[in-house]
Amino acid sequence: LKAAALRVLERDGxxxxxxxxxxxxxxxxxxxxxxxxxxxxxxxxxxxxxYAQASADVDRIERDVPxxxxxxxxxxxxxxxxxxxxxxxxxxxxxxxxxxxxxxxxGMLRENYRDQLMWLVDVMPKLFPDVRFKKHQALMVVYxxxxxxxxxxxxxxxxxxxxxxxxxxxxAQMAELLSTCFYRALFLEHPDxxxxxxxxxxxxxxxxH
Amino acid sequence: LKAAALRVLERDGxxxxxxxxxxxxxxxxxxxxxxxxxxxxxxxxxxxxxYAQASADVDRIERDVPxxxxxxxxxxxxxxxxxxxxxxxxxxxxxxxxxxxxxxxxGMLRENYRDQLMWLVDVMPKLFPDVRFKKHQALMVVYxxxxxxxxxxxxxxxxxxxxxxxxxxxxAQMAELLSTCFYRALFLEHPDxxxxxxxxxxxxxxxxH
Numbered sequence: 206l207k208a209a210a211l212r213v214l215e216r217d218g219x220x221x222x223x224x225x226x227x228x229x230x231x232x233x234x235x236x237x238x239x240x241x242x243x244x245x246x247x248x249x250x251x252x253x254x255x256y257a258q259a260s261a262d263v264d265r266i267e268r269d270v271p272x273x274x275x276x277x278x279x280x281x282x283x284x285x286x287x288x289x290x291x292x293x294x295x296x297x298x299x300x301x302x303x304x305x306x307x308x309x310x311x312g313m314l315r316e317n318y319r320d321q322l323m324w325l326v327d328v329m330p331k332l333f334p335d336v337r338f339k340k341h342q343a344l345m346v347v348y349x350x351x352x353x354x355x356x357x358x359x360x361x362x363x364x365x366x367x368x369x370x371x372x373x374x375x376x377a378q379m380a381e382l383l384s385t386c387f388y389r390a391l392f393l394e395h396p397d398x399x400x401x402x403x404x405x406x407x408x409x410x411x412x413x414h
Numbered sequence: 415l416k417a418a419a420l421r422v423l424e425r426d427g428x429x430x431x432x433x434x435x436x437x438x439x440x441x442x443x444x445x446x447x448x449x450x451x452x453x454x455x456x457x458x459x460x461x462x463x464x465y466a467q468a469s470a471d472v473d474r475i476e477r478d479v480p481x482x483x484x485x486x487x488x489x490x491x492x493x494x495x496x497x498x499x500x501x502x503x504x505x506x507x508x509x510x511x512x513x514x515x516x517x518x519x520x521g522m523l524r525e526n527y528r529d530q531l532m533w534l535v536d537v538m539p540k541l542f543p544d545v546r547f548k549k550h551q552a553l554m555v556v557y558x559x560x561x562x563x564x565x566x567x568x569x570x571x572x573x574x575x576x577x578x579x580x581x582x583x584x585x586a587q588m589a590e591l592l593s594t595c596f597y598r599a600l601f602l603e604h605p606d607x608x609x610x611x612x613x614x615x616x617x618x619x620x621x622x623h
Contacts, residue, residue, distance in 0.1 A: 302514060315569065319577065335618035341581035346616065348566040348578065349595045355561040357554070360524065368528065369557065372550035386558045390599035392621035407555065409544035412601035 206231050206241060210252045215295035219249060219302055250310055253300055260289045261317045263324075276396040279387050282321070283354070284380040290362035291376050298363050322347050350390045354383035378403040415440050415450060419461045424504035428458060428511055459519055462509055469498045470526045472533075485605040488596055491530070492563070493589040499571035500585050507572050531556050559599045563592035587612040 209231035213222050224245055228235045242248040266285050270278045290297050304311040329343035330336075338346075358379070360366045374382070385404040388396045395408040418440035422431050433454055437444045451457040475494050479487045499506050513520040538552035539545075547555075567588070569575045583591070594613040597605045604617040 305511060305514070311573075315573065315575065318565075319575075333619045336615055337618075339612075339615065342616075344578070345566070345581050345583065345591055346595070346619070348569065349563045349591050350599075352561040352564040352566060353599070354558045355564045356527075357557040357561060360557065364520075364524065366524070366528075369553070372554050374554065382554055382558050386555070386599045389602055390559075390562065390595045391619070393598055393602060393604065393619065394621050395602065403548075406545055406548065407551075409546075410542045410555070410600070410602065412603050 206233070206238065206248065207252050207255070210248055211256065211293075211296060214249065214252065214299045215293055218295060219299040222249075246307075249299070249303065250307065253296070253303060254310065254313060256293075256296060257300060257314055257317060260285060261321060263321070275392070276384060276388055276400050280380055280384040280400075283383040283387070284376065286354075287358060287376050287380045287383070290358045291379075294362045294365075322351055350387055353386045353390065354379075357383075374403070415442070415447065415457065416461050416464070419457055420465065420502075420505060423458065423461065423508045424502055427504060428508040431458070455516075458508070458512065459516065462505070462512060463519065463522060465502075465505060466509060466523055466526060469494060470530060472530070484601070485593065485597055485609050489589055489593040489609075492592040492596070493585065495563075496567060496585050496589045496592070499567045500588075503571045503574075531560055559596055562595045562599065563588075566592070583612070 206227060210222075210227050213226045213230050217226065222245065224238050225235055227245075227248070228238055238248075242251075266281050267278065270281050300314070304314050326344045326347045329347065330338055357369070361369045361374075361379070381401060381403045385396055385401065385407060388394075395410075396404075398405045398408060401408075415436060419431075419436045422435045422439050426435065431454065433447050434444055436454075436457070437447055447457075451460075475490050476487065479490050509523070513523050535553050535556045538556065539547055566578070570578045570583075570588070590610060590612045594605055594610065594616060597603075604619075605613075607614045607617055610617075
Protein backbone atom coordinates (compact mmCIF):
# COMPACT_ATOMS: atom_id res chain seq x y z
CA LEU A 206 0.00 0.00 0.00
CA LYS A 207 2.81 2.44 0.76
CA ALA A 208 4.53 1.95 -2.58
CA ALA A 209 1.14 2.35 -4.28
CA ALA A 210 0.43 5.52 -2.31
CA LEU A 211 3.74 7.02 -3.42
CA ARG A 212 2.82 6.39 -7.06
CA VAL A 213 -0.66 7.89 -6.62
CA LEU A 214 0.76 10.93 -4.81
CA GLU A 215 3.17 11.46 -7.67
CA ARG A 216 0.43 11.16 -10.29
CA ASP A 217 -2.59 12.83 -8.70
CA GLY A 218 -1.29 14.89 -5.80
CA UNK A 219 -2.28 14.84 -2.17
CA UNK A 220 -5.53 16.80 -2.41
CA UNK A 221 -7.01 14.58 -5.12
CA UNK A 222 -5.97 11.20 -3.80
CA UNK A 223 -8.77 8.89 -2.51
CA UNK A 224 -8.48 5.63 -0.60
CA UNK A 225 -9.93 3.73 -3.56
CA UNK A 226 -7.12 5.07 -5.77
CA UNK A 227 -4.50 3.64 -3.45
CA UNK A 228 -6.11 0.22 -3.04
CA UNK A 229 -6.77 -0.03 -6.79
CA UNK A 230 -3.14 0.90 -7.51
CA UNK A 231 -1.99 -1.70 -4.98
CA UNK A 232 -4.44 -4.27 -6.36
CA UNK A 233 -6.05 -5.02 -2.99
CA UNK A 234 -9.60 -4.78 -1.63
CA UNK A 235 -10.59 -1.35 -0.32
CA UNK A 236 -11.53 -2.79 3.07
CA UNK A 237 -7.96 -3.84 3.64
CA UNK A 238 -6.90 -0.22 3.91
CA UNK A 239 -8.34 0.27 7.39
CA UNK A 240 -6.62 -2.87 8.53
CA UNK A 241 -3.32 -1.03 8.25
CA UNK A 242 -4.05 2.70 8.40
CA UNK A 243 -6.37 5.00 10.31
CA UNK A 244 -7.00 7.31 7.40
CA UNK A 245 -5.49 8.69 4.23
CA UNK A 246 -3.59 11.42 6.02
CA UNK A 247 -1.75 9.03 8.33
CA UNK A 248 -0.76 6.88 5.35
CA UNK A 249 0.42 9.96 3.48
CA UNK A 250 2.40 11.21 6.45
CA UNK A 251 4.08 7.83 6.88
CA UNK A 252 4.93 7.48 3.19
CA UNK A 253 6.27 11.02 2.84
CA UNK A 254 8.23 10.82 6.07
CA UNK A 255 9.94 7.65 4.87
CA TYR A 256 10.59 9.25 1.50
CA ALA A 257 12.08 12.38 3.07
CA GLN A 258 14.28 10.41 5.45
CA ALA A 259 15.56 8.07 2.76
CA SER A 260 16.55 11.11 0.68
CA ALA A 261 18.39 12.59 3.62
CA ASP A 262 20.48 9.52 4.43
CA VAL A 263 23.85 11.16 5.07
CA ASP A 264 25.92 7.95 5.04
CA ARG A 265 24.55 6.93 1.68
CA ILE A 266 25.12 10.40 0.22
CA GLU A 267 28.68 10.68 1.50
CA ARG A 268 29.64 7.10 0.63
CA ASP A 269 31.58 7.95 -2.53
CA VAL A 270 32.99 11.30 -1.44
CA PRO A 271 36.80 11.37 -1.12
CA UNK A 272 37.96 12.81 2.22
CA UNK A 273 38.62 16.54 2.08
CA UNK A 274 37.04 16.97 -1.33
CA UNK A 275 34.64 19.79 -0.61
CA UNK A 276 33.31 20.17 -4.10
CA UNK A 277 32.54 16.45 -4.35
CA UNK A 278 30.73 16.56 -1.03
CA UNK A 279 28.63 19.57 -1.97
CA UNK A 280 27.88 17.95 -5.32
CA UNK A 281 26.77 14.70 -3.68
CA UNK A 282 24.22 16.58 -1.59
CA UNK A 283 22.95 18.62 -4.48
CA UNK A 284 22.66 15.59 -6.72
CA UNK A 285 20.50 13.93 -4.07
CA UNK A 286 18.21 16.99 -3.92
CA UNK A 287 18.04 17.37 -7.70
CA UNK A 288 17.18 13.69 -8.10
CA UNK A 289 14.36 13.91 -5.59
CA UNK A 290 12.83 16.77 -7.55
CA UNK A 291 13.56 15.41 -11.02
CA UNK A 292 12.22 11.93 -10.42
CA UNK A 293 9.33 12.66 -8.07
CA UNK A 294 8.20 16.26 -8.64
CA UNK A 295 4.63 15.39 -7.64
CA UNK A 296 5.79 13.85 -4.38
CA UNK A 297 8.00 16.87 -3.66
CA UNK A 298 5.01 19.16 -4.19
CA UNK A 299 2.96 17.03 -1.77
CA UNK A 300 5.80 17.28 0.72
CA UNK A 301 5.70 21.06 0.59
CA UNK A 302 1.89 21.12 0.84
CA UNK A 303 1.76 18.79 3.79
CA UNK A 304 4.52 20.73 5.54
CA UNK A 305 2.24 23.75 5.36
CA UNK A 306 -0.71 21.86 6.86
CA UNK A 307 0.87 19.62 9.44
CA UNK A 308 2.99 21.14 12.19
CA UNK A 309 4.68 17.87 13.22
CA UNK A 310 5.56 16.91 9.66
CA UNK A 311 6.90 20.39 8.99
CA GLY A 312 8.98 20.14 12.16
CA MET A 313 10.44 16.81 11.04
CA LEU A 314 11.40 18.16 7.60
CA ARG A 315 12.94 21.30 9.04
CA GLU A 316 14.93 19.25 11.55
CA ASN A 317 16.23 16.98 8.77
CA TYR A 318 17.27 20.05 6.86
CA ARG A 319 18.95 21.60 9.88
CA ASP A 320 20.84 18.40 10.68
CA GLN A 321 22.25 18.34 7.16
CA LEU A 322 23.48 21.92 7.51
CA MET A 323 24.82 21.55 11.03
CA TRP A 324 27.88 19.53 10.13
CA LEU A 325 28.98 22.43 7.95
CA VAL A 326 28.06 25.05 10.56
CA ASP A 327 30.16 23.20 13.12
CA VAL A 328 33.18 23.02 10.89
CA MET A 329 33.10 26.65 9.72
CA PRO A 330 35.27 28.12 12.52
CA LYS A 331 37.99 25.52 11.78
CA LEU A 332 37.63 25.95 8.03
CA PHE A 333 37.99 29.75 8.23
CA PRO A 334 39.88 30.56 11.45
CA ASP A 335 40.68 34.12 10.31
CA VAL A 336 37.05 35.09 10.11
CA ARG A 337 36.39 34.95 13.86
CA PHE A 338 32.71 34.45 13.37
CA LYS A 339 30.38 36.54 15.46
CA LYS A 340 27.91 34.64 17.59
CA HIS A 341 25.61 32.47 15.46
CA GLN A 342 27.08 34.01 12.31
CA ALA A 343 28.34 30.72 10.84
CA LEU A 344 24.84 29.31 11.23
CA MET A 345 23.30 32.25 9.42
CA VAL A 346 25.85 32.14 6.60
CA VAL A 347 25.32 28.42 5.98
CA TYR A 348 21.53 28.78 5.99
CA UNK A 349 21.78 31.72 3.63
CA UNK A 350 24.03 29.98 1.11
CA UNK A 351 22.05 26.75 1.39
CA UNK A 352 19.19 28.55 -0.35
CA UNK A 353 21.14 28.46 -3.63
CA UNK A 354 19.00 26.81 -6.28
CA UNK A 355 15.99 26.32 -4.01
CA UNK A 356 13.67 28.39 -6.14
CA UNK A 357 15.28 27.08 -9.30
CA UNK A 358 14.59 23.39 -8.68
CA UNK A 359 11.00 24.13 -7.63
CA UNK A 360 10.40 26.25 -10.70
CA UNK A 361 12.18 23.84 -13.03
CA UNK A 362 10.87 20.49 -11.81
CA UNK A 363 7.58 21.21 -10.01
CA UNK A 364 6.19 24.18 -11.92
CA UNK A 365 7.95 23.18 -15.13
CA UNK A 366 8.47 26.79 -16.15
CA UNK A 367 8.79 26.99 -19.93
CA UNK A 368 11.40 29.73 -19.67
CA UNK A 369 13.66 27.54 -17.54
CA UNK A 370 12.89 24.26 -19.29
CA UNK A 371 14.38 25.75 -22.45
CA UNK A 372 17.80 25.21 -20.87
CA UNK A 373 17.26 21.43 -20.90
CA UNK A 374 19.63 20.56 -18.05
CA UNK A 375 20.00 16.96 -16.99
CA UNK A 376 20.33 15.98 -13.33
CA ALA A 377 24.12 16.09 -13.34
CA GLN A 378 24.25 19.54 -14.97
CA MET A 379 21.70 20.95 -12.55
CA ALA A 380 23.57 19.52 -9.55
CA GLU A 381 26.82 20.93 -10.93
CA LEU A 382 25.30 24.39 -11.34
CA LEU A 383 23.96 24.43 -7.77
CA SER A 384 27.23 23.12 -6.36
CA THR A 385 29.32 25.66 -8.25
CA CYS A 386 27.21 28.59 -7.02
CA PHE A 387 27.31 27.27 -3.45
CA TYR A 388 31.06 26.65 -3.61
CA ARG A 389 31.75 30.16 -4.94
CA ALA A 390 29.74 31.84 -2.20
CA LEU A 391 31.40 29.69 0.47
CA PHE A 392 35.04 29.63 -0.66
CA LEU A 393 35.22 32.75 -2.80
CA GLU A 394 36.75 30.75 -5.61
CA HIS A 395 35.54 28.70 -8.55
CA PRO A 396 35.73 24.91 -8.13
CA ASP A 397 38.65 23.13 -9.77
CA UNK A 398 37.88 22.99 -13.50
CA UNK A 399 38.94 19.32 -13.62
CA UNK A 400 35.79 18.51 -11.67
CA UNK A 401 33.51 20.55 -13.92
CA UNK A 402 31.76 20.11 -17.23
CA UNK A 403 28.68 22.34 -17.52
CA UNK A 404 30.00 25.17 -15.34
CA UNK A 405 33.67 25.17 -16.36
CA UNK A 406 33.30 28.35 -18.44
CA UNK A 407 31.80 30.15 -15.43
CA UNK A 408 35.27 30.39 -13.87
CA UNK A 409 35.61 33.61 -15.87
CA UNK A 410 32.58 35.00 -14.06
CA UNK A 411 34.44 37.42 -11.80
CA UNK A 412 34.47 41.14 -11.16
CA UNK A 413 36.91 43.11 -13.27
CA HIS A 414 37.91 46.47 -11.77
CA LEU B 415 -12.10 46.53 3.59
CA LYS B 416 -8.84 45.77 1.83
CA ALA B 417 -6.66 47.28 4.55
CA ALA B 418 -8.72 45.41 7.14
CA ALA B 419 -8.34 42.15 5.23
CA LEU B 420 -4.57 42.58 5.18
CA ARG B 421 -4.54 42.97 8.96
CA VAL B 422 -6.77 39.92 9.46
CA LEU B 423 -4.66 37.84 7.06
CA GLU B 424 -1.55 38.80 9.02
CA ARG B 425 -3.17 37.93 12.35
CA ASP B 426 -5.31 34.86 11.59
CA GLY B 427 -4.08 33.48 8.28
CA UNK B 428 -6.00 32.73 5.13
CA UNK B 429 -7.60 29.47 6.20
CA UNK B 430 -9.08 30.88 9.40
CA UNK B 431 -10.32 34.22 8.09
CA UNK B 432 -14.10 34.72 7.91
CA UNK B 433 -16.05 37.53 6.25
CA UNK B 434 -17.31 38.70 9.65
CA UNK B 435 -13.68 39.10 10.80
CA UNK B 436 -12.94 41.45 7.95
CA UNK B 437 -16.07 43.59 8.30
CA UNK B 438 -15.60 43.79 12.08
CA UNK B 439 -11.96 44.83 11.62
CA UNK B 440 -13.07 47.45 9.09
CA UNK B 441 -15.92 48.60 11.33
CA UNK B 442 -18.63 48.17 8.69
CA UNK B 443 -21.80 46.07 8.43
CA UNK B 444 -21.32 42.53 7.20
CA UNK B 445 -23.81 43.04 4.37
CA UNK B 446 -21.58 45.66 2.84
CA UNK B 447 -19.00 43.01 1.97
CA UNK B 448 -21.00 41.62 -0.94
CA UNK B 449 -21.48 45.08 -2.30
CA UNK B 450 -17.78 45.12 -3.14
CA UNK B 451 -16.59 41.52 -3.38
CA UNK B 452 -17.93 38.24 -4.71
CA UNK B 453 -16.43 36.15 -1.93
CA UNK B 454 -13.57 35.96 0.51
CA UNK B 455 -11.19 34.39 -1.98
CA UNK B 456 -11.57 37.17 -4.52
CA UNK B 457 -10.93 39.77 -1.82
CA UNK B 458 -7.87 37.84 -0.63
CA UNK B 459 -6.53 37.49 -4.15
CA UNK B 460 -6.97 41.21 -4.78
CA UNK B 461 -5.34 42.22 -1.51
CA UNK B 462 -2.39 39.85 -1.86
CA UNK B 463 -1.85 40.73 -5.51
CA UNK B 464 -1.66 44.42 -4.61
CA TYR B 465 0.68 43.62 -1.74
CA ALA B 466 2.97 41.53 -3.92
CA GLN B 467 3.06 44.12 -6.67
CA ALA B 468 3.76 47.00 -4.31
CA SER B 469 6.71 45.05 -2.88
CA ALA B 470 8.06 44.43 -6.35
CA ASP B 471 8.02 48.06 -7.48
CA VAL B 472 11.39 48.26 -9.24
CA ASP B 473 11.49 52.05 -9.55
CA ARG B 474 10.87 52.52 -5.85
CA ILE B 475 13.49 49.92 -4.93
CA GLU B 476 16.16 51.34 -7.21
CA ARG B 477 15.42 54.99 -6.37
CA ASP B 478 18.38 55.47 -4.03
CA VAL B 479 20.86 53.17 -5.77
CA PRO B 480 23.91 54.99 -7.23
CA UNK B 481 24.57 54.05 -10.85
CA UNK B 482 26.97 51.15 -11.25
CA UNK B 483 26.93 50.27 -7.56
CA UNK B 484 26.17 46.58 -7.76
CA UNK B 485 26.30 45.88 -4.09
CA UNK B 486 23.90 48.72 -3.30
CA UNK B 487 21.49 47.47 -5.92
CA UNK B 488 21.54 43.90 -4.65
CA UNK B 489 21.13 45.21 -1.11
CA UNK B 490 18.13 47.33 -2.07
CA UNK B 491 16.33 44.28 -3.46
CA UNK B 492 17.19 42.11 -0.50
CA UNK B 493 16.11 44.78 1.98
CA UNK B 494 12.75 44.92 0.24
CA UNK B 495 12.34 41.14 0.52
CA UNK B 496 13.51 41.02 4.14
CA UNK B 497 11.12 43.83 5.08
CA UNK B 498 8.17 42.03 3.51
CA UNK B 499 8.92 38.95 5.61
CA UNK B 500 9.88 40.77 8.80
CA UNK B 501 6.89 43.08 8.89
CA UNK B 502 4.18 40.83 7.48
CA UNK B 503 5.21 37.20 8.05
CA UNK B 504 1.57 36.11 8.25
CA UNK B 505 0.78 37.76 4.92
CA UNK B 506 3.84 36.18 3.34
CA UNK B 507 2.71 32.76 4.55
CA UNK B 508 -0.75 33.39 3.02
CA UNK B 509 0.94 34.38 -0.21
CA UNK B 510 2.79 31.05 -0.37
CA UNK B 511 -0.36 29.11 0.53
CA UNK B 512 -2.51 30.83 -2.05
CA UNK B 513 0.17 30.37 -4.70
CA UNK B 514 -0.13 26.65 -4.11
CA UNK B 515 -3.91 26.69 -4.48
CA UNK B 516 -4.50 29.20 -7.23
CA UNK B 517 -2.84 28.72 -10.60
CA UNK B 518 -3.39 32.28 -11.82
CA UNK B 519 -2.07 33.84 -8.62
CA UNK B 520 0.94 31.55 -8.66
CA GLY B 521 1.58 32.54 -12.27
CA MET B 522 1.45 36.23 -11.38
CA LEU B 523 3.92 35.82 -8.50
CA ARG B 524 6.32 33.76 -10.56
CA GLU B 525 6.17 36.28 -13.39
CA ASN B 526 6.93 39.13 -10.96
CA TYR B 527 9.88 37.14 -9.70
CA ARG B 528 11.11 36.39 -13.20
CA ASP B 529 10.82 40.03 -14.26
CA GLN B 530 13.00 41.06 -11.33
CA LEU B 531 15.68 38.56 -12.31
CA MET B 532 15.53 39.24 -16.04
CA TRP B 533 17.29 42.59 -15.93
CA LEU B 534 20.27 40.80 -14.42
CA VAL B 535 20.06 37.87 -16.83
CA ASP B 536 20.08 40.31 -19.75
CA VAL B 537 23.13 42.15 -18.51
CA MET B 538 25.20 39.05 -17.67
CA PRO B 539 26.88 38.63 -21.09
CA LYS B 540 28.00 42.28 -21.00
CA LEU B 541 29.06 42.02 -17.36
CA PHE B 542 31.18 38.91 -17.97
CA PRO B 543 32.17 38.88 -21.66
CA ASP B 544 34.94 36.30 -21.10
CA VAL B 545 32.49 33.67 -19.91
CA ARG B 546 30.79 33.16 -23.24
CA PHE B 547 27.67 31.82 -21.67
CA LYS B 548 26.18 28.69 -23.12
CA LYS B 549 22.60 28.94 -24.26
CA HIS B 550 20.27 29.84 -21.37
CA GLN B 551 23.17 29.49 -18.95
CA ALA B 552 23.01 33.08 -17.65
CA LEU B 553 19.34 32.52 -16.86
CA MET B 554 20.09 29.36 -14.92
CA VAL B 555 22.95 30.97 -12.99
CA VAL B 556 20.86 33.97 -11.94
CA TYR B 557 17.93 31.78 -10.85
CA UNK B 558 20.29 29.55 -8.93
CA UNK B 559 22.03 32.38 -7.04
CA UNK B 560 18.73 34.17 -6.46
CA UNK B 561 17.81 31.34 -4.09
CA UNK B 562 20.34 32.65 -1.56
CA UNK B 563 18.57 33.22 1.73
CA UNK B 564 15.18 31.98 0.51
CA UNK B 565 14.95 29.21 3.05
CA UNK B 566 16.56 31.39 5.69
CA UNK B 567 13.99 34.20 5.61
CA UNK B 568 11.11 31.71 5.61
CA UNK B 569 12.58 29.81 8.53
CA UNK B 570 13.54 32.97 10.42
CA UNK B 571 10.45 35.11 9.94
CA UNK B 572 7.58 32.73 9.15
CA UNK B 573 8.50 29.61 11.13
CA UNK B 574 10.39 31.62 13.75
CA UNK B 575 12.91 28.84 14.27
CA UNK B 576 14.42 29.15 17.75
CA UNK B 577 17.82 28.04 16.49
CA UNK B 578 17.94 30.87 13.96
CA UNK B 579 16.21 33.47 16.11
CA UNK B 580 19.09 33.17 18.57
CA UNK B 581 21.14 35.20 16.08
CA UNK B 582 18.85 38.21 16.60
CA UNK B 583 19.49 39.89 13.25
CA UNK B 584 17.69 43.10 12.43
CA UNK B 585 16.38 43.84 8.93
CA ALA B 586 19.53 45.62 7.80
CA GLN B 587 21.83 42.84 9.02
CA MET B 588 19.73 40.15 7.37
CA ALA B 589 19.65 42.06 4.08
CA GLU B 590 23.41 42.56 4.31
CA LEU B 591 24.01 38.85 4.86
CA LEU B 592 21.88 37.86 1.87
CA SER B 593 23.48 40.50 -0.34
CA THR B 594 27.00 39.50 0.62
CA CYS B 595 26.37 35.82 -0.16
CA PHE B 596 24.73 36.71 -3.47
CA TYR B 597 27.53 39.12 -4.38
CA ARG B 598 30.24 36.54 -3.61
CA ALA B 599 28.61 33.87 -5.76
CA LEU B 600 28.10 36.32 -8.62
CA PHE B 601 31.37 38.27 -8.63
CA LEU B 602 33.70 35.83 -6.90
CA GLU B 603 34.80 38.57 -4.51
CA HIS B 604 33.67 39.96 -1.20
CA PRO B 605 31.83 43.30 -1.34
CA ASP B 606 33.82 46.43 -0.49
CA UNK B 607 34.22 46.46 3.27
CA UNK B 608 33.32 50.17 3.41
CA UNK B 609 29.76 49.15 2.53
CA UNK B 610 29.57 46.43 5.19
CA UNK B 611 28.91 46.23 8.90
CA UNK B 612 27.61 42.81 9.91
CA UNK B 613 29.42 40.82 7.22
CA UNK B 614 32.74 42.72 7.10
CA UNK B 615 34.62 39.96 8.91
CA UNK B 616 33.40 37.42 6.36
CA UNK B 617 35.88 38.82 3.83
CA UNK B 618 38.36 36.35 5.36
CA UNK B 619 36.03 33.52 4.43
CA UNK B 620 38.06 32.16 1.52
CA UNK B 621 39.75 28.90 0.62
CA UNK B 622 43.36 28.58 1.74
CA HIS B 623 45.38 26.08 -0.29
